[in-house]
């Protein structure tokens with residue numbers, strides 16, 4: 001098949017991990033007979049430096065006419081406050097402009113990495129959960145104000161915004177173990193009370209075969225560590241999903257492991273690891289690229305409809321991890337950690353093998 005893929009490396013370790021992602025996409029195209037055109041454009045801090053805007057018009061236009069977007073990460077100390085324009089704002093605008101309201105973040109720890117997690121193997125065994133994070137509403141997108149005395153961030157959700165993400169999450173639960181946990185703070189927040197009521201109604205009326213439970217976000221943070229195997233699909237609002245998935249990443253041993261797919265009404269999606277630009281390790285070639293490589297698998301599956309190729313990528317990643325191809329964030333002490341590029345090579349070597 002032919003596809004146009006917009007590539008937005010961004011800042012910090014973004015270019016390092018995305019470099020392995022595009023290498024993998026080229027290998028998939030070659031081995032499985034596809035034609036992927038990849039167009040790289042500036043986004044985030046590098047785009048501010050080049051154009052004054054974190055999301056230049058040409059970058060957005062390319063994303064809008066692409067079949068999929070692959071992104072690294074944006075941000076870094078160079079653009080931290082008091083800078084007026086922030087790289088992260090460009091990412092929020094991109095998600096909004098593309099209508100990507102459902103952010104899928106799967107967490108399925110690899111057995112070979114149980115030792116890299118601080119949790120016990122018996123807690124991790126069998127964990128396979130999916131967080132569906134609402135991505136274009138809530139406090140990140142509400143009105144913001146600040147003067148010398150106070151600051152204000154509004155959290156707003158409409159019924160329609162809740163309905164569409166709950167439908168997406170419940171539909172996904174249907175393809176899995178049919179268990180949905182909705183996470184909110186309905187004991188305190190009005191937006192959460194709306195969220196809970198709408199979720200109840202949508203699931204009861206449209207997904208009677210899906211079992212729905214509600215959890216308060218603080219308790220959910222605890223249960224994710226105590227009994228992660230009990231979760232199937234979690235649906236939650238923007239900020240709660242952002243925070244809970246950084247926590248859940250530690251089940252897999254490192255934040256560098258988790259991929260994500262941001263989806264909307266059509267097939268075009270944005271794919272990125274869940275981590276940030278990691279300025280503390282940027283430029284050293286040591287960043288873990290697995291979250292990006294697994295995001296490539298999600299891109300192949302959700303935007304290009306290439307399920308077999310997606311599985312091949314996931315199998316190649318699993319085989320590499322099994323063989324001990326690990327970066328410094330995961331490698332056991334006393335073993336030599338591999339660099340970002342070496343991991344990419346290890347995965348390519350296993351692509352297309354019978355697994």
Ligand SMILES: NC(=O)C1=CN([C@@H]2O[C@H](COP(=O)(O)OP(=O)(O)OC[C@H]3O[C@@H](n4cnc5c(N)ncnc54)[C@H](O)[C@@H]3O)[C@@H](O)[C@H]2O)C=CC1
Pocket residue numbers: 013017072073074075076077088091255256257272274275276277278279280281286287288289291329
């Ligand atoms: N989607 C995006 O573009 C995101 C951007 N950010 C931005 O990134 C910048 C740094 O944010 P932090 O809070 O430090 O979060 P971060 O996720 O960049 O880093 C947190 C810690 O995890 C480590 N880490 C992250 N990714 C890794 C990888 N692939 N391999 C090995 N170690 C990895 C880092 O070295 C650091 O110690 C900030 O400007 C923030 O706004 C943060 C989260 C998401």
Ligand SMILES: CC(C)CC(=O)C(=O)O
Pocket residue numbers: 088089091092140242274
């Ligand atoms: C700009 C931020 C909301 C990025 C982030 O932390 C995320 O999407 O995980």
Ligand SMILES: [Mg+2]
Pocket residue numbers: 242243246274
């Ligand atoms: Mg985050």
